[in-house]
Amino acid sequence: MERSRSVLWGWAYIGGLLAADEFGLAAAVLHWPSAIAVAAVLAIAGGVAAATIPRRWRRGPQPTAWVTAGAIAALAVIYLHARVPQPGPTDISRLFQPLSESSNGVTAPVNYLVGTVQGRVLTIPRQSRADTARFELAVEEFERRDGPLQTVGGRLYVKVPRVAAADVLPGRTIAVTGGLYRPRRPANPGAFDFSAYLARRGIFAGLSADDAEAIAVLDRAIAPGWWQLRRRISSAFVRGVESPRGETIASVTLGRRATDLPPEVSDRFIRVGLAHVLAASGFHVALLLAAVLAATQRFVRSWRVGIGLGVLMLYAGLTGASPSVLRAAFMGAVVLVAMAGDRKVNAVGSLLLAAVLLLLVNPLWIADLGFQLSFLSALGLLVTVEPIAWWLNWLPVRIAGIVAVPVAVLPWVLPLQLHAFGVVAPYSIVASIITTPLVILVSYGGMLGAAAAAIWPVAGSAIAWIVQFPTLMLLGVVSWLASLPGSTQALGTIASWHMGLLYLAIVVIWQFARVRRVWPLVLFLAIVSVLVPVVVARATLQQVAVLEAGREQVTVVRERGTVAVLVDVAPERGNDDEAVERMRVRATNVATYTVLPFLRQQGIDRIDLGVALSPEAAACWSEIAEEVAVGELWTEPLAVGERFALGDSAIAVRQVEPLLLSMQLGTASWVISGDRLGDSQCRSRSLQAAEVLDADVLLWTGSPIDYDWLRALDPEVAIASARSVARCARRQLYRQATDVLWTGRDGALLWTPQGGWETFRSREAIGD
Structure with a gap:
């Protein structure tokens, strides 16, 4: 009781x-x-x-x-x-509080300031996808451009070119010149809520710089910490073998915080369901503890327990003390203490106690996806491995154990994965079975190399050279699995209540023997509840989604099982190499942070028609095609008269300069433009095209519109893919009683024939 x-x-x-x-x-x-x-x-x-x-x-x-x-x-x-962090009275985010008058006569907070920030570095810089480095800064002063020096406080998220962060180390005092901004809430379905993530870390402002000389080091003193040993070990691995083998060994051994693993490598592990291999977790703690107990067999029990506890503390510190590692270390400590007292361990009770204690220390970890997945994986292992291993008793014991582990974990983590990401990795069980022996070899080799590198880096490099061979095999298997058709399937995200019902079914099967007898029926109903909405939506849904992508234009059209995606990337000023690289980065970011998350959230794993509305958008499509199957891809310059079939409808090119497309979806007719509509040299051609077009909806870039052209087109709704709409264009549209929406204000805009327009962001306090 x-x-x-x-x-x-x-x-x-x-x-x-x-x-x-x-x-x-x-x-x-x-x-x-x-x-x-x-x-x-x-x-x-x-x-x-x-x-x-x-x-x-x-x-x-x-x-x-x-x-x-x-x-x-x-x-x-x-x-x-x-316990929710709040900005202090001197926090640098308070600089955004003063109000200024916006273009529509309504007061709005200032969200961007240019100046120089001075402060102390808190974290080691980490590489981002666009060859940039990110780190956190404890702010001390801020000097606005053409403004006074202000004393401020708080933490700041900083992103700079990677080359600029070469001398940035924890403890050093630096000055960074760039744009201070307020992190924005997600504007598109499926987008990661980066502002909430930063807020949970007590960060309410960010600073971005493009200049390679944006950082000046004012004080070169560094702060001692675990990062030094972590860096020493990872550097020894990287020096010992070529990239990405050295980074992979460091990541498998100490987690992704240990080194900057190339994004394309980590993406492949994620696609095949092996993300946990690169994150320090309970699996690694179990391997480490088993090795320690095996190596200290001849020691007295008290020494074995003491050494085990010391190693667990050392590993937790080296890996960054993430919630998942702390949970595993706590359970390992419980096992050691029970061994010292010759007692049995209530594994599920210990897991619950670990979770409660960790959440008492930091209740905000309840929103940490890594903590949730770690807890559920451990619970699945504790309560499900044994019956599954019993069903597999016809296999050799070791093989049955390797097979039982991923099978036991999958049902416990899959509902959360569907709720958070909307994708599944069909080969995850096979991938785990094939790679487990290799992961064990790399992990043990990496642990031995880490111990050696801590004493003598050359020895760590030598061991890494040996460990590179199973690492090469691991990378090859992961690359092969990721290249197979259907390695990732997008099913769409499920609602919280749906996830809750799935977990309720799992718990009922676990706790009640009568229900356990009919588990195949429960499993079938769970699968049906996930797949039926996806199949119905793919077959019947008519939808147009205009996504928020800053200066870029992204339109996703769904027409009863057929999907078309139109992407336009605004050209960069200048023709030098730096301008070309900035444009490529922008195009890649559109694919990575806007298009692909939306497709996953919607359960779209195939694009029937992909169109690059400008040459600059071709780089975006190369990124999209790596993850999603694309049927017909059009990246060549468009010509008047071309038609792209879209189910029962079609997209037609009406004009090239400026670009005008027409589309009929349901009862609504659309005109889509990727160019400015007010340029005098295009006025006559635009007006001529507008006179023969019938448009209920105009989708354009938010630029000024020729008055005669707009009067001839006479749309009911005008949608701007832009941060803001030119004042003269809005005035003209309002005069014609045309509803005006734009992605910079409203976020993503979703249209269906039945429901009309739906904005992703709340329309409260828009003031329009």
């Missing part, structure tokens, strides 16, 4: 934190009325449970335990909301 009551209270605390996160109470903006309301509902739920459940579950917790559980859940909500 005492144990069941403790378990109930532990789950009540975790459930309260999950409820708070689901209702947005882990966000940076405090809203105590909502927190109190959620807490009250949970407290009432505890009272209802106390009045009903003990009558049916007589051997379970007593009514007072259920009332206490409700109170614990309610307090968990309040505790999490109280």
Whole structure:
């Protein structure tokens, strides 16, 4: 009875934190009325449970335990909301508070400032995709361009060219010149909420610089820390073997924080469902602990426990003390303590205790996807491996164990993966079975090399040279699996309630023997609940999505099973190599951070028609085609009269200069332009084309529009793929009673024949 009551209270605390996160109470903006309301509902739920459940579950917790559980859940909500980081009175983000008048006569906060920031480096710079480096800075001063020097505080997210961060190390005082900005909330479905991620780390502003000489080192003193040993080990590995083998050994051994693994390599591991191999996790802790216990067999028990605990602490520090590693280290410590006292370990109870203690230290970890996946993976291993291994008793014991582990973990993590990413890796079980022996070899070799490199880097490099051979085999297997058709399948994200129902089914099967007998039926119903909406949407959905991509134009059209994507990338000023590289980076970013996340969220794994509306967009399509199958891809210059079939509809090229496309979808007719519509040299051709077009919707770049052209076209709705719309264009459109929407203000815009227009961002406080 005492144990069941403790378990109930532990789950009540975790459930309260999950409820708070689901209702947005882990966000940076405090809203105590909502927190109190959620807490009250949970407290009432505890009272209802106390009045009903003990009558049916007589051997379970007593009514007072259920009332206490409700109170614990309610307090968990309040505790999490109280722990949400807030900018201090001198935080650098406070510089955005003054208001200025916007172009439509409405006051709006300043979101971008140019100047120089001085502060102390907190983290080692990490490489980003666009050959940039990112790190965190403890801010001390800010000098606005043509403005006074101000004393400020807080933390700042900094992104600079990689070459500029060569001398940036933790503890050094530097000055960075660039653009100070307020991180924006996601503007497209499926986009990562980077502003919320930074807010949970206590960061409410960022600074971006393009100049290779943007950083000046003012004080070269460094702060000692685990990063030095981590850097020493990873540097020894990288010197010992060629890239990316050295970086892969470091990542498999110490996690991705240890080194800058090339993005294309990490992407392949993610695509085949092996992301956990590159992240320090319970698997690595288990291997390390097993090696330590095997190496200390001749020692007395107290020495074995002491050495084991010391190694666990060392490994947790080296890997950056992530929540997943701390959870695994805690459970390893429980095993060692139980071994010292010659006691049995309640594995599930230890996992629950580890989760509760970690979430007491930092309740915001409840929103950390790594923590969630680590906890669920461990739970799946503890409760599911044994029955699956029993079903596989016809195999040799070692092989049955290798097969049982990924099979046991998959059902516990798959609902969360679908909720967060909307994709599955069909080959993940096969990939795990094939690569497990190689991962074990690389992990043990990397651990031995790390120990050697800490003492003598040359020895670490020599060991890395030996370990490169299984690493090369691992990289080859992963590359081969990633190249197979269907290595990643987009099913679309599922709602929170849907994920909750799937986990409820899993828990019921786990806890109740009667239901366990019909688990194939439950599994079938779960699969149907995920696949049927995807199949129906692909076959029947008519939708146009205009995505927010800054200066770029991205339109996704779905016409009853057929998908077309139109991309236009604005040209960069200048023709030098730097301008070409900036344009390529912008095009790649559009694919990586706008198009692909939206396709995953929508469950689109094939594009039937891809069109580059400008030559600059070709780089975007090369990135998209690596992950999504593309049927017909058109990157050549468009010609008048060309038609692209789209289900029962078609996209026709009406004019090239300026570019005009027409499309009929359902009862709505569209005109799409990728060029300026007010240029005098194109006025006559534009006007002539507009007179023969019938447009319900105009999609353009937000630039000025010729008045006669607009009057001839007379659209009902005008959509601008732009951060802002030219004032004269808005004035003309309003005069014609045309509704005006633009992605910079409204975020992504979704249209369906039944529901009309839906904006991704709230229309509150737009003031238009």
